[in-house]
Amino acid sequence: MQPIVHPVVGYLCYAGYVRASDGEAPQGELTVVAVFAAVLPDLIDQPLWLIGVTPVGRTVAHSLFGGALLVGAVGLLARRRGRTDIGVAFAIGYASHIAADIPWHVLAGDYHELGFLLWPVTGMPAYSGVKSLGTVGAVDITTLWLEAILFVAGAALWWNDGCPGVEVVRRYVG
Template sequence: MQPVVHLVVGYCCYAAYTRFDRGEPPSIAPAGVAIVGAAVPDLLDKPLSSASVVPVGRTIGHSLLFAVPLVLLLWLLARRFDRSHLGVAFAIGYGSHLATDVPWHVISGDYHELGFLLWPVTPMPAYTGVKPLGTIPGVGLEATTLWLEAVIVVVGIVVWWLDGRPGLGMLWQAIDR
């Protein structure tokens, strides 16, 4: 999944949680924390892969062996400072990233690429990238996972817009300075 799509999914998952839990759209700080949580796996792994520290771009940050202790530690810290809602937001964002990296491999049958979930216990082969989903009948055009990701981004923008565009006012204030 493309990195920006993870951010959108992280926001949407947290927005769904706040709607279910409190019946209201997310506030700015926890929504931002959820987005940061959704970015962390790629922020850790992509630079390490580019620097040839790890073999591929889905290793440490994408491994449950790292993610679970990190999320638990941050949730405990947030709870200690009476900010458990931020710990929950981070967990939702981070978890959404890992969860949304799984379906493309399952749909395409590339189960061996799920090794990232338990890396380094399980090997992680090179990521094969965009997955084909099939051919559109009568047109001969191949649909790929990028198409679904584009739909996810559009839906995410609509959700964010309907939620009152949290964070936009703060962004405009920062630009005006």
Template sequence: MWFPTHLAIGYLLGARFRLSVWWCLLGAALPDLVDKPLGLAGVFPAYQTVSHSLVGLALVAAVFRSPTSDRRTTASLAFGVGWLSHLGADFLQLTLDGRTAHAIGMLGWPVTHWSNPMVDGSVPGYTDTLLSAVPFLSEGYLSHYLTSASFPLELLVCLVALALSLAKRRRERRSVSGRAGR
């Protein structure tokens, strides 16, 4: 899934459920911020491993399980919602794009196998080169991604999040200027 879409979903969930948007954003971003560098460095043969799996989710839940205050509990909940949204969004995207086996493999890592689209040939023209480290610089990946079943949905989610964020800022500015005029 497109990284900005993960952020958009984190924002929307935080705003909708009145959770800390920043903690939701961090939870939504962290799986890619952990796994992509590990894959690029060759630590794991794939780009969705430990932090994209149920094993990673269990580790995160264990870390945040012992709350010491209401504030930490609230932050933990928002972070967990963001993290779960990341896994769910990637699962949905892979399934919509006809790669359900990859989606299941991702969640079941390390018990199940998850391959690397940069080297397994599942994305035509997308090869493991320096340019493919940044997906939008790889011509094969870009054309595959823009024509995928999930791309219109991802674009819509990003546009909705952007529109809601701008509307919120506009309301806040009006509120501040209204108070200043009193």
């Protein structure tokens, strides 16, 4: 999945959770936590790959092992501070990233690229990029089409919800 789509998917997942549990749109700092956690695997793994520490850009933080350790640590810290809600928001955002990276490989039949889930136990080949899902007429339908739909739907929901999280970012940035 393209990096720009992950925060939107994180928002969609967190908004679904909040609506199911509270019956309302998400608000404030917890939304920021969920969206930040949704981009965190790329913020960890991409620099490691770029400086040559790992062989590809989806290893440590994309692995279920690394993810479980990080989510567990954040959850434990949040619980100790009496803020389990932060741990939940972080876990939803983080899990949304890992889960969103799976379907494209399955739809394209590139199962070997799912090696990131159990890295370093399993190898991780180089990411092959955008996947072709078929042709309709003369148009090649790729995973980018589906990602564009997710992006637009998530951005529209976020806008409709009143752009939750913006006030928190403004407060901390300036």
